[in-house]
Amino acid sequence: MEPDRAPIDAVAPLRISFVGGGTDLPHWYEEHGGAVLSATIDHSVRVRLVPRDDREIRVRSLDLGHMVAYHLDRGPAYDGIMDLPKAAILRMGITTGVDLQIESDAPPGSGLGGSSALVTAVVAALAMLTDRRLTAHEVARLSHRIEREDLRISGGWQDQYAAAFGGFNFLEFSRRDVAVSPVRASPQTLAALARQLLLCYTGSVRRNVGLIDRQIQLHREGREETILGMKRLQEMAFAMRQAVERGDLDVLGSLLDEAFVAKKQMNPFIAEHTPIEEMLAAARSAGATGGKICGAGGGGYLLLAAPPSAHEAIRVALARSGGQFAAFTFSSDGVRARRGRHVWAPSA
Structure with missing residues (x-):
């Protein structure tokens, strides 16, 4: 054959x-x-x-x-x-x-x-x-x-x-x-959550700046702020999950802000030599309720929370700093492969 x-x-x-x-x-x-x-x-x-x-x-x-x-x-x-x-x-x-x-x-x-x-x-x-x-x-x-x-x-x-x-x-x-x-969380809650969020590309990406290795080294050195930041991030994961499951989306912005502060506490180099903090400040001035960097830092995308009525002002404000917005929706699908009519997906 x-x-x-x-x-x-x-x-x-x-x-x-x-x-x-x-x-x-x-x-x-x-x-x-x-x-x-x-x-x-x-x-x-x-x-x-x-x-x-x-x-x-x-x-x-x-x-x-x-x-x-x-x-x-x-x-x-x-x-x-x-x-x-x-x-x-x-x-x-x-x-x-x-x-x-x-x-x-x-x-x-x-x-x-x-x-x-x-x-x-x-x-x-x-x-x-x-x-x-x-x-x-x-x-x-x-x-x-x-x-x-x-x-x-x-x-x-x-x-x-x-x-x-x-x-x-x-x-x-x-x-x-x-x-x-x-x-x-209900589909209605997730739809409402998605309507509040903006995803903005900062115009630069992380390129071999060793942020994760630095984080590990700071922990190994016993840096107290790093340990406290990691504890806070772990606690906040539970708190944000509970807020989403309750449908309490009004606290989302402040939680994203707190997550960014804890991330900087864990690793103070995540925004170094980037426009991240300037862009987050501009977003807040334009009506965002909070925001954070996606990933390990060093550039990439910002995740912002804001009432939909403020979205246009935020887009205009961050475009001045080179920000580029990407529309998105949540997706429930994990990895898939297809060959003709046949589909491969991970088994349960």
Whole structure:
């Protein structure tokens, strides 16, 4: 029987982390536990896989203009160009050639979990290619292993779990496992929440500034403010989850502000050499009730809360600083792959 050469299309969602990022790293959660409130959105990373009849691998990024090619017998060079899909192909034990084409709705380092979404989408496409069944937990753990162990990229666990599971979730981290609990909020509450939120790109992205490594080092040094900031972030994840489940959205802005303060307390370098604080101040002056940086900091996206009546004034104010707004809605779908009429999704 001839092998199936039909293309496989995989998609993994990007996410907004409301609060708790940083507590999903092992140096913290192994001793204290960790908690993150996270929601996937209708922005994504998309991967098209086309099987080949040889052992050549070709990986192309439509966004970045990168193209890499290598033979499976010789293996790839890990040179910072498309290393994530290279490592995923090796980890998944692929023995036949493939062409991979990658497209993302957010640039690398933007704070929306794009790198992990990319790995998760590639894992899904390769799993469908090899007819391999995986649970959502297995997809997340496999993607984490590719990033953190194979490539030694610093970071936590939340992004892989967000992409694998999808939805609005409360994630809890411990030595034993990761618990994923859907937030119990009505569709009306989530729609009202989405109407209050704005997502603004600051015009720059985080590029190898070592913020996560600095955070880990500050904790190892026993810096008191770092420890207090992390404790506060963990507590706030529970508080914000409860506020959303109660439908108490009036407190959202102040909670986002407090989350940003706690994040700076944890790592005072997150806004260094960026327009982040200037843009947050401008947003508040234009009517925002609060806001924070997405991801580890160093640039990327701001998440702002404001009454819809203030949105236009905020857009105008931040556009003066180079801000670019991205419309979004919450999405409940985790990673998926499709080949013709057949769909691959993580099992329960």
